Amino acid sequence: MDRKPRRILLKFGSGILTRPHANALDDKQFRRLTADVAQLVRGGCQCIIVSSGAVAAGMRVVGLKERPVDLTTGQACAAVGQSKLMHLYASMFARHHLNVAQLLLTHSDLDSRTRHQNAKNTLRRLLQCKNVVPVINENDSVAVEELRFGDNDRLSAEVAALAEAELLILLTSVDGLMDHAGKRIPMIVDVADAARFVRTETSRFSVGGMVSKLEAVKLATAAGIPTVIANGRRTGIIPRIAAGERVGTLFPAQAEKADALT
Numbered sequence: 001m002d003r004k005p006r007r008i009l010l011k012f013g014s015g016i017l018t019r020p021h022a023n024a025l026d027d028k029q030f031r032r033l034t035a036d037v038a039q040l041v042r043g044g045c046q047c048i049i050v051s052s053g054a055v056a057a058g059m060r061v062v063g064l065k066e067r068p069v070d071l072t073t074g075q076a077c078a079a080v081g082q083s084k085l086m087h088l089y090a091s092m093f094a095r096h097h098l099n100v101a102q103l104l105l106t107h108s109d110l111d112s113r114t115r116h117q118n119a120k121n122t123l124r125r126l127l128q129c130k131n132v133v134p135v136i137n138e139n140d141s142v143a144v145e146e147l148r149f150g151d152n153d154r155l156s157a158e159v160a161a162l163a164e165a166e167l168l169i170l171l172t173s174v175d176g177l178m179d180h181a182g183k184r185i186p187m188i189v190d191v192a193d194a195a196r197f198v199r200t201e202t203s204r205f206s207v208g209g210m211v212s213k214l215e216a217v218k219l220a221t222a223a224g225i226p227t228v229i230a231n232g233r234r235t236g237i238i239p240r241i242a243a244g245e246r247v248g249t250l251f252p253a254q255a256e257k258a259d260a261l262t
Contacts, residue, residue: 007047007166009050009156010048012171013232014055015232016172023056023059025085030092033238038095051135053081054137055067062080089133093133103123103137123162153216157225160220169227169242170229171230171231172229175230185249187251188249188250194251198214220251226250229248
């Protein structure tokens with residue numbers, strides 16, 4: 001990334017939006033993450049959020065302590081939790097005089113030429129409003145792809161391409177991709193090289209993992225979008241990444257790979 005990105009897609013996974021030992025959204029995390037996004041917006045960036053967390057937000061209402069394993073209950077939790085999720089985003093961004101716009105998408109929406117263009121037009125118009133932050137989630141009450149596997153990782157890459165983002169940031173609960181000694185790998189030029197470092201664990205409230213994130217990285221970098229995987233619980237991580245600081249693991253866009261190798 002030779003210049004500061006103007007349009008950034010940020011993906012917040014369930015693992016960084018929920019309290020570590022409770023089936024509830026983490027207000028402190030929302031306060032910090034929205035403050036970081038607001039800082040970027042004030043600096044002239046256009047920010048789009050792809051957010052998980054609807055299932056976790058609805059679990060307490062449905063009476064669950066663990067993420068549901070059956071699809072119908074998961075969809076019910078998402079239906080209950082989506083409004084709670086958006087209310088929290090709205091209240092936190094209001095502190096910074098920003099509004100939120102909710103978009104619920106499915107992969108079918110993005111596969112359809114007409115609906116793809118409609119979504120693109122809507123995003124473009126929302127980004128023209130300097131005081132609006134689009135918040136996108138999969139329509140979990142009717143769709144199943146990200147609910148079963150992915151935690152919105154793939155959706156974030158697809159939306160990044162749709163929005164012609166200049167940077168995709170995947171925030172998770174680890175510092176990036178780790179080598180076998182447990183040390184962070186600052187940059188990986190070829191996504192295929194990353195597979196040997198993957199571990200398969202996920203958190204109690206998410207269904208994603210490094211495998212699904214690397215699939216998202218592959219899609220995004222192929223579309224010309226550099227991608228960073230980083231720890232969403234680190235203070236100030238978002239503006240640091242946007243400023244070009246080497247935190248997390250950077251995956252250059254395919255167009256940048258030849259430069260990285262020379």
